[in-house]
Structure formats: structure tokens, C-alpha cells
Amino acid sequence: MNSYHLTHLKQLESEAIFIMREVASQFEKPVLLFSGGKDSIVMVRLAQKAFWPAKIPFPLMHIDTGHNFSETIDFRDKLVEKTGAKLIVRSVEDSIKQGKAVEEKGPNPSRNGLQTITLLDAIEEFQFDAAFGGARRDEEKARAKERFFSHRDEFGQWDPKNQRPELWNLFNGRKHPGEHFRVFPLSNWTEMDVWQYIALEKLEIPTIYFSHDREVVNRNNVLLAKSEYITLIGNEQYEQRQIRFRTVGDMTCTGAVESAASSIEDIIQEVAAARETERGGRADDKRSEAAMEDRKKQGYF
Amino acid sequence: MDNNTLSSKDYLNMDLLRFTTAGSVDDGKSTLIGRLLYDSKAIFEDQLEAVEKSSELRGDGYVNLALVTDGLRAEREQGITIDVAYRYFATPNRKFIIADTPGHIQYTRNMVTGASTANLAIILVDARNGVVEQTCRHAFIASLLQIKHLVVCVNKMDLVDYKEEFFNKIKKDFEDFSSKLDIPDLHYIPISALHGDNVVEKSTNMPWYKGGPLLYTLENVHISSDLNHVDSRFPIQRVIRPLSDEYHDFRGYAGRVEGGIFKAGDEVVALPSGFTSKVKAIQTMDGPIEEAFPPMSVVMTLEDDIDVSRGDIIVKPNNQTKVGQDIELMVCWLNEKALVQGGKYAVKHTSKDVRCIVKDIRYKVNINTLHKIEDDKNIGLNDIGRILIRTTGPLFYDSYRKNRATGSVILIDEFTNETVGAGMII
Numbered sequence: 001m002n003s004y005h006l007t008h009l010k011q012l013e014s015e016a017i018f019i020m021r022e023v024a025s026q027f028e029k030p031v032l033l034f035s036g037g038k039d040s041i042v043m044v045r046l047a048q049k050a051f052w053p054a055k056i057p058f059p060l061m062h063i064d065t066g067h068n069f070s071e072t073i074d075f076r077d078k079l080v081e082k083t084g085a086k087l088i089v090r091s092v093e094d095s096i097k098q099g100k101a102v103e104e105k106g107p108n109p110s111r112n113g114l115q116t117i118t119l120l121d122a123i124e125e126f127q128f129d130a131a132f133g134g135a136r137r138d139e140e141k142a143r144a145k146e147r148f149f150s151h152r153d154e155f156g157q158w159d160p161k162n163q164r165p166e167l168w169n170l171f172n173g174r175k176h177p178g179e180h181f182r183v184f185p186l187s188n189w190t191e192m193d194v195w196q197y198i199a200l201e202k203l204e205i206p207t208i209y210f211s212h213d214r215e216v217v218n219r220n221n222v223l224l225a226k227s228e229y230i231t232l233i234g235n236e237q238y239e240q241r242q243i244r245f246r247t248v249g250d251m252t253c254t255g256a257v258e259s260a261a262s263s264i265e266d267i268i269q270e271v272a273a274a275r276e277t278e279r280g281g282r283a284d285d286k287r288s289e290a291a292m293e294d295r296k297k298q299g300y301f
Numbered sequence: 302m303d304n305n306t307l308s309s310k311d312y313l314n315m316d317l318l319r320f321t322t323a324g325s326v327d328d329g330k331s332t333l334i335g336r337l338l339y340d341s342k343a344i345f346e347d348q349l350e351a352v353e354k355s356s357e358l359r360g361d362g363y364v365n366l367a368l369v370t371d372g373l374r375a376e377r378e379q380g381i382t383i384d385v386a387y388r389y390f391a392t393p394n395r396k397f398i399i400a401d402t403p404g405h406i407q408y409t410r411n412m413v414t415g416a417s418t419a420n421l422a423i424i425l426v427d428a429r430n431g432v433v434e435q436t437c438r439h440a441f442i443a444s445l446l447q448i449k450h451l452v453v454c455v456n457k458m459d460l461v462d463y464k465e466e467f468f469n470k471i472k473k474d475f476e477d478f479s480s481k482l483d484i485p486d487l488h489y490i491p492i493s494a495l496h497g498d499n500v501v502e503k504s505t506n507m508p509w510y511k512g513g514p515l516l517y518t519l520e521n522v523h524i525s526s527d528l529n530h531v532d533s534r535f536p537i538q539r540v541i542r543p544l545s546d547e548y549h550d551f552r553g554y555a556g557r558v559e560g561g562i563f564k565a566g567d568e569v570v571a572l573p574s575g576f577t578s579k580v581k582a583i584q585t586m587d588g589p590i591e592e593a594f595p596p597m598s599v600v601m602t603l604e605d606d607i608d609v610s611r612g613d614i615i616v617k618p619n620n621q622t623k624v625g626q627d628i629e630l631m632v633c634w635l636n637e638k639a640l641v642q643g644g645k646y647a648v649k650h651t652s653k654d655v656r657c658i659v660k661d662i663r664y665k666v667n668i669n670t671l672h673k674i675e676d677d678k679n680i681g682l683n684d685i686g687r688i689l690i691r692t693t694g695p696l697f698y699d700s701y702r703k704n705r706a707t708g709s710v711i712l713i714d715e716f717t718n719e720t721v722g723a724g725m726i727i
Binding site for chain 1: 312313314315316317384385386387388389391395396398410411413414417418525528530538539541542543544545547548551553555556557562584585586587592594596597598600611635647649650652705706709710711713718719720723
């Protein structure tokens with residue numbers, strides 16, 4: 001191997017930076033969708049690198065379900081302060097109050113699907129024409145078919161059977177008024193790549209990714225954290241477990257794993273040995289075989 | 302092979318191989334990919350359970366590994382792969398990105414899409430059927446897209462009793478055909494994807510085969526010299542001007558190195574202006590770097606303040622691109638609406654946007670026989686042909702053979718905004 005050789009992680013980094021620069025140049029009002037999860041934290045770092053020494057030329061936007069872990073929100077605010085990025089927050093609670101969204105019924109009503117309504121409204125409100133997401137193709141089978149530049153019609157819908165072919169590094173961001181794009185710079189990354197990059201870049205992440213003691217309830221083999229948004233059914237009981245979270249989503253649908261991993265290195269070891277996908281713990285994906293495809297068609301992340 | 306032994310240090314030294322798989326219906330392509338993923342532990346238990354569950358519901362007689370890659374509802378219902386599916390797995394030396402493309406003729410555009418970023422192509426041949434029309438088409442597309450490494454997997458060897466003569470016959474037939482093509486590195490492997498022969502482990506059923514199994518080939522094929530390190534090319538994506546107190550006068554050019562090597566002190570010329578300057582520094586947020594080479598994304602600063610903007614390209618004075626407005630292309634058509642002679646299209650070439658008019662359709666290629674059909678000017682969906690376009694402004698380009706990045710264009714329908722053509726500059 002000669003010295004003019006880039007490791008795979010550096011190649012992925014370079015690809016993501018290339019995509020971000022394309023978006024900033026091809027679109028007028030991009031936005032970076034920020035959840036406080038590890039993928040969006042990596043996205044912020046890549047955006048810093050892409051435009052350095054200038055500031056990130058677009059705002060971050062958080063669609064707040066109101067069901068977040070408080071650790072995530074604290075982390076979000078600290079990161080924004082540190083990077084000097086502009087943050088927009090739009091909340092599902094407001095969409096419900098305005099009558100645009102209706103809360104689900106049942107013992108753990110999920111606001112996961114409702115985020116789509118708030119997100120599409122916010123995109124319209126600010127006239128964003130490109131929204132970066134941290135989704136990866138390895139996460140889920142519908143996401144495996146995503147393009148880097150994913151076209152959305154004026155209703156924000158994804159038409160998986162009619163996607164634009166994407167060749168070489170030539171990205172076609174042309175669109176009609178009212179349409180927008182979702183852009184996924186991490187398309188080719190795996191969960192392991194994200195963790196290795198966090199280690200390489202020494203990125204800070206919310207504390208819920210690390211092992212801690214917490215009261216959880218086992219519902220359909222998903223360990224859900226105790227919170228005011230969950231009602232126990234039947235004989236269910238909270239119990240104290242040593243856990244951590246592999247993804248950061250709503251408290252109502254993000255399952256914990258039992259784990260003693262207390263450092264990034266520990267997590268990497270755990271991910272390497274894992275026999276379940278990270279979304280295996282997501283109750284929102286378990287609703288049907290094509291749950292993600294259906295939500296994505298509507299305009300989900 | 303064991304992921305558990307992967308330390309961070311190894312992980313940070315891995316390189317990346319992108320490959321594409323093409324094969325016809327029922328040649329065992331999905332089974333092969335399923336096996337690579339499963340044996341390298343890239344399929345997780347919950348995914349496998351989901352696949353087992355749906356295989357059972359569908360009444361499939363076995364665990365249908367195709368369901369791992371066929372993600373869309375319509376694909377699962379029809380039992381076909383509609384779109385390019387990307388899959389990922391890793392061994393301690395390499396990370397792999399698979400662009401899994403359907404092989405039927407009506408999906409030529411997907412094959413071309415998958416092949417456009419691939420270092421290597423796997424072509425599957427059914428040992429019982431030998432080299433068929435589809436095999437030739439797949440090989441032609443791999444060659445047209447300048448994939449340097451081709452692995453011909455002769456599959457279903459178990460069904461011909463693992464006999465060497467079947468393998469040799471196919472090898473010879475393929476060699477006869479491929480001598481017309483431009484494929485520098487060719488491998489042949491006899492396998493049985495279903496039973497795992499020569500996929501990950503060397504098969505004991507075919508002692509006459511002296512080479513390594515497929516995974517060994519994928520792990521060891523030498524790709525670092527595939528990128529062009531000779532002809533320096535730096536298309537500019539964006540001008541970085543922070544306008545901050547700290548970087549008051551900073552003016553940098555953001556882009557990705559698409560060929561050759563750039564370092565501080567190098568004499569460069571910006572095209573189309575033709576102004577020359579010297580590279581002041583190659584910058585990144587992590588600090589200046591000595592040399593930039595493909596495919597690094599960097600910020601370049603120059604000694605002189607010259608007018609350079611998005612769509613321009615920085616090269617070396619003694620090694621410049623070609624310049625022109627009349628461009629000969631091999632084009633693969635990607636849209637239901639056929640190519641229109643005299644039609645106008647938007648063109649993307651590196652970071653440059655222009656428009657073009659199709660001046661002439663030279664010929665269409667019969668992609669099964671490679672014959673030029675000069676009296677057929679109808680280039681429709683999935684067709685490949687040679688055309689001449691005239692662009693509204695000059696392009697600064699190389700032949701696709703010399704450089705994939707500066708030698709490729711896409712054509713866009715100006716009304717629907719769809720990407721309709723993939724062009725390789727001759």
C-alpha cells in the first residue's frame with residue numbers, strides 16, 4: 001500500500017464533507033435536523049469541518065416531541081453554545097395545541113409519527129429547501145434504498161419507486177418551487193463507523209449512551225425508561241437495572257440495553273459483539289414490517 | 302473474521318472497497334450476498350428473525366436471504382429487486398460497500414448507477430447455463446464504467462458435481478468474449494453460494510481449484526493504485542470566506558481532490574481564467590496538511606488573490622485538462638422519455654452547471670453483442686449509445702478513461718428536473 005492512501009473512515013468523512021458543501025452551494029436555505037443523538041452530533045462536527053474556518057452556513061433544527069430525555073436537551077443546548085451554531089426548536093406539543101396533530105391513545109402514546117407534521121410545517125414556515133438528516137442505510141431496510149439527495153414533493157412525500165438515479169459524485173438538487181430535498185451525508189456509514197468516528201474525534205455525547213442505573217419496565221421485550229409519559233399495564237412493574245441506550249429517541253419508544261459500558265471504548269467493544277441492530281430496541285419500528293417505509297413516505301426523517 | 306477481535310487501532314487502518322454485484326434472476330446473487338453478510342456477522346439476529354418470519358409467511362421453503370436486501374414493500378411483494386440496495390460489511394482489513402443491482406435488461410440503469418462508484422464487480426454465472434447474453438451485458442457495463450477489477454463467480458458448482466470441465470469451459474468462453482473489453486484485472490472462482498463453497502472458506506469439494514475463496518479475493522485485491530495520482534485536478538465546490546475578525550482576509554477554495562497530488566508551493570493554474578499562482582497551504586480544521594490526494598476534501602489557499610469560484614478547476618500548468626464545447630459521450634439513458642436528437646438538457650460536470658443541445662446520435666450499442674447499430678437513433682430507457690453534445694460554455698474535462706470524476710456528466714431534463722442520462726466522455 002503506498003502512502004497516498006486514505007483509510008475508510010477518512011474516506012467516509014471526505015464524502016460527507018463533499019455532500020455538505022454541495023448542499024450549501026446548490027440550495028438557498030438548508031437546515032440540519034438535529035436530534036441530540038450520536039449521528040446528528042457527528043453531523044455537526046462534519047459541518048464544522050466542511051466550512052472551516054467559516055461558521056456552519058445553516059441553522060440546526062430540533063423537532064422536540066416533548067418526550068425527550070432531559071439529558072438530551074441539556075446536551076443540545078451546551079453543544080449549540082459551544083459551536084456558536086444557530087438553533088431552531090419546533091415542538092410537537094404546539095402542533096397538538098394548534099389542532100394539527102392528535103395525540104395517540106394507549107399506555108405509551110408515541111409522538112414519533114407526529115414529528116412528521118411538525119417537521120413539514122417548520123420546513124414550510126422557514127422555506128427550507130434542503131434538510132440534512134443523519135440517517136444511515138445500514139439502519140433499516142427502507143433506508144437502505146435512500147439516495148444521498150432524496151427528493152420530496154410539495155407534500156414532503158418520498159416516492160421510493162421513482163427516485164432519481166445517483167451516479168458518480170454528481171448530485172442533482174434541481175427542484176420545482178415548494179419541493180425540497182432530504183440529504184443524508186452519513187448514508188454509507190455503519191453504526192460502528194459512527195462510534196469509531198466519535199472516538200477518533202473525541203466527541204462528547206449525551207450521558208444516556210453510557211451505563212447508568214435507571215428504573216425501567218419490560219414491555220414486549222423492550223426495556224422502557226420510567227417517565228411520566230408511560231402508564232404501566234397489568235402486572236408491569238418498574239425495576240432498577242444497569243442500562244444504557246444505543247439510540248436517542250423518545251422516552252416512550254427507545255429501548256435500553258443492559259450494559260456496563262462506561263466509556264466510548266467499552267461501547268465500541270459492545271457494538272462489535274452485538275447481535276441485534278441498534279433499532280432492534282425501537283418500539284416504533286416494530287409496529288409493522290414496513291413501518292419505516294410507510295413513515296418515510298409521509299415525510300418522516 | 303471475528304468482529305469481536307476488531308480493535309480500534311485496526312479499525313482506523315482499514316481501507317474501503319466498493320463493489321457491485323450483477324447477475325440474472327435465479328443465479329443465486331441474493332444467496333451469495335446473504336452468505337457474505339451472514340458469515341461476516343453483518344446480519345443481526347433481529348434482522349434474521351424478521352427474514353425467517355416473513356419467509357415462513359410467504360411460504361418460502363427456506364430462509365430467503367433475498368429478503369434482507371429487498372427492503373421496499375413492492376420488492377417484497379413481487380419478489381424482485383427494483384432498486385440499487387446498498388449493504389455493508391467488514392473484515393479486519395477492509396470495509397465493504399456492496400451496491401446490489403438487479404440484473405435484468407430493464408434494470409441496466411440501476412447496474413450503471415451501482416457500477417459508477419465501484420472498484421470491483423462480481424458477475425455471477427450459473428455453472429449449468431454457462432456464459433449467456435446477460436453475462437456479456439454485465440461485463441460490458443463493468444468495462445464501460447471502467448471498473449478495473451472483475452470477479453467471475455461460477456455459481457452452483459454443486460449442481461455440476463463440482464467438475465472442473467464446467468468451470469474451464471465458462472472461463473474460456475468468458476475470456477474469448479472479454480478480450481474485446483477493457484478489463485485489466487480478471488478473476489475466476491468456482492463457488493456454491495448455497496453451500497458456501499469458496500465463498501468465505503476454501504472448498505474441499507474442488508481440490509483442482511488452486512486460488513483463494515471469494516472473500517480472500519475481495520480482501521486482497523489491490524485498489525490503491527486505481528485512483529489517478531498523476532493528473533492533478535481540484536474542482537472548486539465553494540469559496541470559503543469567513544469574514545470574521547480572526548480570519549479577516551481568509552479566502553480559501555473548498556473542494557475534493559479528484560486527481561493527482563497538491564502540496565504547498567506547487568505552481569497551479571485556475572481554469573477557465575488561466576491565472577497562475579502557487580498553493581499557499583492545504584488547510585483542514587485539523588490543521589494544515591502536507592499533501593492532498595484523492596479523494597480528500599480540503600480547503601486550498603493560494604498566494605495570489607485571483608478570481609476563482611464554484612465550477613472552476615485548479616490544475617498544474619504543465620498538465621491541464623482538455624477544453625471544449627463539443628463533447629463526444631457514451632451515454633446510458635435512464636428515463637422512460639427517450640433521448641431527443643436536437644433536444645436541450647441541463648448538464649452537471651464536476652461542480653459546473655451548463656446546458657447542452659444534442660447535436661448528433663452517432664450510434665446505439667447492442668449491449669448483448671456490442672455491435673454498433675448506426676441506423677438506430679432511438680436511445681430509450683436502459684439503452685447505451687454514443688452522442689455528440691454542444692454545451693453552452695466550455696467544459697474543462699478529461700476522458701472518462703483517464704479520470705472518472707472529470708470525465709463524467711449527467712444530463713437533466715429541464716422540465717421534470719429528473720436525471721435522464723449518464724455520460725462518459727470519450
